[in-house]
Structure formats: structure tokens, C-alpha cells
Amino acid sequence: MKDKKETTKEKLIKAGTEAFAANGFEGTTTRSVAEKAGCNLAAIPYYFGSKKGLYLAVFERFTDLHSQYLNHNLEAARAFLEKGDRDPETALGYLKQLIGAMVEFSCSRPPNAPHHQLIIREQLNPSSAFDILYKKVIRRELDVISRLIAAITGENDHRTTTFKAFILLGQVMTFHHGRQLIVRHLGLHGYSDAETGEIRQLIIAWIDKALKPDQTDSTVRTQS
């Protein structure tokens, strides 16, 4: 029935995802997207109303995929948190699991990961897509991570645990959006499995040391 329809729409979303991630909204032309999708320029306004409509559709789509990918780890952690068990070692285990999955997602899957480019671009330049992003993926991730950190360190100040969650996310993201830089600096040709593995191990080891509950967490007090 609507197989043909879905296919063209689908191809446009896929091509749009890559193009917008690589060149940004302004840097992308509808012509190039249509060409990459192998369909007609006029199909974009037809299916999505406008270029901006396609852009938003791209975000609706990839945020779904993104949550699906991390859903298992996020939900497992959330279930743990919800049942009130606050064992720091267990919480640390969930956190390491989750972050490990994020590293894999960011580093080892170059074709699936224009996602983070789109995320960064929206952070630099928030548009109406930022809302979709925030509500569907970022808020949830931040929330779970900061609650895990609270369980691990015993720190309960929301702002502080959120800052720590950010530090952590920053460690992961830097390897994604700094890929070109790292590769150039080290003379690599992209991340091989070996590099992805090393990055994951380094980040996990770093987390391990920095959050280990058995050390006094020299928690910070600033004037609130």
C-alpha cells in the first residue's frame, strides 16, 4: 500500500540525518539531501512541509533510536534506583555499564553516530529541535546518571550531582565530536576496535577512581 511512500520519506530522513549532522542546518541544501536520497527536490516540501520540517523529523526519528539503544541500561539503572537500594558498589556497576554503552555508541559505530553531531549542533545553536532532544533523551540520561552518582557518593545536592554527571558525559562526548582532532593528532585512521576498547577502559577506570565510594569525597561547598 504505502510502501513506496514510506520508502521515500524514509530515505529522506536518512539522508537528512547525515547531511544535517555533517554540515549543520544552514550548511545543508535541500538539493543535496534530495540527491543523496535519490529522489526529487520537491519531495521535501511535499512530505515535510519545509526544510525545517525535515530537520525536525530527523530529530523525532533519531531520538527514538537513541533512547531505544540505551533504554535497556537506563531502565535497569532506574529500576535499581526506584527500589530504594542505595548500595554504592551496585550503583557504580550500573553507571559503568551505562557509560560503557555510551562509549560504544559514540565511538565504535561511526555510521550510526551522526546523532551526537546533531546534539552538539543543537547545543551550540538551539532551535525548536532542542526541545525534542531535551525532553526525549537528554533529560532522562542526565537524571539517571546524576541519581546514580548520588547513590555512589552519598552526595545529595542536585546541582552538584548534575555537574558531576556533566563531567562524565563530557568525557564520553569529547571522543565523539573531537574525533577528527584525535585522529589527526595521533596519526590514526579513525577509531579501530582496539582504540574504542582502550577509550572505554580509560573512562571507566577514571570514573572508578574518581567516584569510588571508599574514598572520602571531598565534597565541594560553595555559597549557594
Add this chain to the structure above:
Amino acid sequence: MKDKKETTKEKLIKAGTEAFAANGFEGTTTRSVAEKAGCNLAAIPYYFGSKKGLYLAVFERFTDLHSQYLNHNLEAARAFLEKGDRDPETALGYLKQLIGAMVEFSCSRPPNAPHHQLIIREQLNPSSAFDILYKKVIRRELDVISRLIAAITGENDHRTTTFKAFILLGQVMTFHHGRQLIVRHLGLHGYSDAETGEIRQLIIAWIDKALKPDQTDSTVRTQS
């Protein structure tokens, strides 16, 4: 003599820095830059040859400022490293000093810091400006940081210490380019001095724990 000349050129570079940082190269129009600079559109091709010429001039300029700002800390660390003293505690002190300065630079000076937006944008979308950036600032920073890390941890593999340097830079940068996100998530109105201070303390404490020389650094071995 050439006061007037310098002034117009200067105003264009300043306006261009802000505009390119905020909206990217494609998202910026020469008209808007000229208007913001309070001068004529035709002045851009006149002084810089083209829009791209202005863009490159912006990079030449801000990379100078950037190195100047961090120069003191970078050179102090480099002098320490050069004289062959490898005391881990001292090295850790230099690293903390340097990172602290970077946090101040990223967070507490909103008007001076379109710089990092430009850096991120070039990482996402390398153009000819990437070379300027890499050669004049990033390479030197990465180099010093990774050598400090080597001195602190005793780890001598260049790739590993570089990855660790990246982790560290990622922690700092995330607070800069994720500013809109953090502010929104925590319901802040930008970073006050208190927040900048807390961020600096958290990152330094994190580094402290993760790199402390007195712990066995569970150094990673992957198939090389």
C-alpha cells in the same frame, strides 16, 4: 595615520568572531557582520578578500589571544617538564593550575569565549581554519597536558596519555559548549561566579582522584 583603517578592520574581526561563533560560517551573513560592526558590507571583501578571508582572520586573531591567555601556565609547565624533574606531585600541581585557568576561561568569561564555540565548530566541520587552530593552540595544549599526565602517572605510552589528556579537556569543554543545556536543566541564568567556582573545584577534585600518583594506575593494555 592608519588609526581609522585599523579600527574598521578591528571592528569587523570582533563582530565576525561573535557572529561566526554564534551561527557558524554558513549561518552567518556578511550583511549581518557589517551591520554589527557598524560599517559597510563592501568593507569585508575590501579588507579580507572574501567572507572566508574574514573567517580565517578571525581564527588568526583569536588563536593569538587564546595562547596569550594560557601562555603563562603552559610555559611554566613546559619549563618544568623540560628540566627533567619528574616529581609527580609537582606535575599534578601544574596540571591543576592549567586546568583551573581553562575552566575560568571557558566558564567565567562569557563575552571572551566565543572562542570555544569556534573550536567546536571547526572540529565538527574542519575547514582551512582547522590548521591554524591545531598548529597554534591545540597541539601545544595537548602536548603539555599529556606530558604532565605522563609525569604524574608514570605512564609513557603516547597514545594512552593523549587519550587521558582528551578526557580531561572534554570535562572542561563540556561546560562551555553545553552551557545552554546545563542552564536549562538546572534552571539557572548562566554561570555565576559561584557556579564557575564549583565547576572548577569539582573538575580539580576529579583529576586529583583519578590521577593521584599514590594509587596504582590500573593501566590499560589493549592489543596494539
Add this chain to the structure above:
DNA sequence: GTCTATAGTCGGATAGAC
């Protein structure tokens, strides 16, 4: 639903007066 042709707009660069 998909195409061609084209309208309408805008942005970068130039010509040339002052």
C-alpha cells in the same frame, strides 16, 4: 506521488562615485 519548470528571495562580490 513524483516529476519539471519556475517563481521569489537572499547572499556574496563587484563597479564605480565620492
Add this chain to the structure above:
DNA sequence: GTCTATCCGACTATAGAC
């Protein structure tokens, strides 16, 4: 050096045939 006026190309979106 600075301005106005303008050209030219490229882009998004639409009209309308098939």
C-alpha cells in the same frame, strides 16, 4: 577608505503536468 547600486548565482518553495 567608504559608500551606493547592482549583478549573479544559489537556495527554498510552489505550480502544475504526468
